[in-house]
Amino acid sequence: MHHTPSDKTVYLTFDDGIEPGTQEVLNVLEENNTAATFFLTGIHTRYSCDKGRADTLDILNRIRQHHALGNHSYTHCYGCYQEYYQQGLLTDDRGTRLSVTSDFQQQDHFIHRLTEDIYPFTTAVPRLARLPAKNAWQLSAPPFRKTERGAEAAAGSLFQAGYEVFGWDDEWKMSFDFAQDIKQIKEELMAAITGYPDYTRLYPWFDMLAPEHIHKDRLTEPWMDVFKRILLHPKQHFVLLMHDRAFRQHPAYQAADQLHLLIRFLKSAGIRFRTLTDYMKPLRNGSV
Template sequence: MTPFRFALAALLIFAAPAQGADRTIYLTFDDGPLNGTSNILDVLEAEQVPATLFMVGMHAQASAANRALVQRAKQLPLVTLGNHSYSHAYNHYRHFYGDTEGVVADMVRANAVLGLKPVVHARLPGRDVFRLPSMSKNDTSLGLAQEGHEEPDYEFVAASGFYLYGWDHEWVHKDNGEPVQSVDHLVSEIDHLFGYGRFVKPGKLILLMHDEMFQDGFDGKTKLTNLIAALKLRRYAFGAIQGYDD
């Protein structure tokens, strides 16, 4: 083998896996268990890709069927069950984040309901906040006035046994839960974002979705299957949240 060919071979060997590893997508689903959660689990199982389901304790307690969904999610090796609070702040975020100890108590209550032990992968309701061993980021979408009013102590929340994850991009939904972007549109957005490379962590995109988007009425199973197939075709890698902070 000539030196040139050797160099070329080495380049191909080392370049090929790096391409996938440089472009990793973390699928995250919030607010379950809800109508839509079982479709998500079906698709993740069929497609064999990792994902995180940030669940709400109150929703887990709502019915025997929901409790069964929590157990099913926990049994799937590629699925990480995360904490998305007990109450989802009852959707009164300003009030909720005015009391950090209350936030922690609510998160700890969800741990008990979901059967999670620290350190727990978690996402705060309604807040795009990161607190991880290697990095920290506040929710830049909040106005200064609101941020000043809330003054939540996220360090204290994290120190209470939580890795907190925000997101880089969202598959948006309407008020009734129906997805806004088509799969094709979402994939082109993702391609664009990787083109610009502006992520919280380089080469890593956390995609926020909500369980209710994937109910039968919105053809959720087909849409999620099509999304994952399109991303696989483009050779994106799918990451488990445990490796995000590496």
């Protein structure tokens, strides 16, 4: 069935925060009175707290008040994706491993501890989850499952633990330079490790605003390309994946302006914006 733009709802989703760029994204969304879903990663949020706890809590509060908060794991696999999904990450020299579900539960507890003085923990709203580096869906109402190869067990275990697992329909393309840096670090360190690895060394903090890093992980296509794909896509309810850091501020990169233009022109085409907490409602009515 073909849908006109005025029939379409777009769900803007942002992965990997809290990190440089999250605040810029929030500013654009608030300027445009637009809600989105933020899939936060524990280790990145902890790095953000180390740099500025008050600013991090302010960002969390803004997300909680105006948007939807999702779980993108605590570790983000520490970049060890194959091990994470096949066996779980080693946690000690005795062979104990961290399961995917335990990692996501750790993230829930981390966010709860971080924010318990600001607002009470609640499970009344859907528990939204997105797997790191895997496009996997497993939703409850009505039952819907579509998983990328290698993510079936992880999505299933999260679903059984009470999460609604969301993938995406399209992605605003960007470079992944930091991932290549992490891969190189991992190869060099793992060659010298004979036991339990220190994953924090394999997945270090980068100063994304430093001159040597400011060009990394940037958008590789203009907003108009994304706009056209959304309009032409047959799905009535469309989930767009983006990453916060692609929108971090720098005079040479006007990515926040690109996001503003995308939202503005989608709205002018009659497209609505919702958070993923509302995604289940059209599914219950049989419309996808």
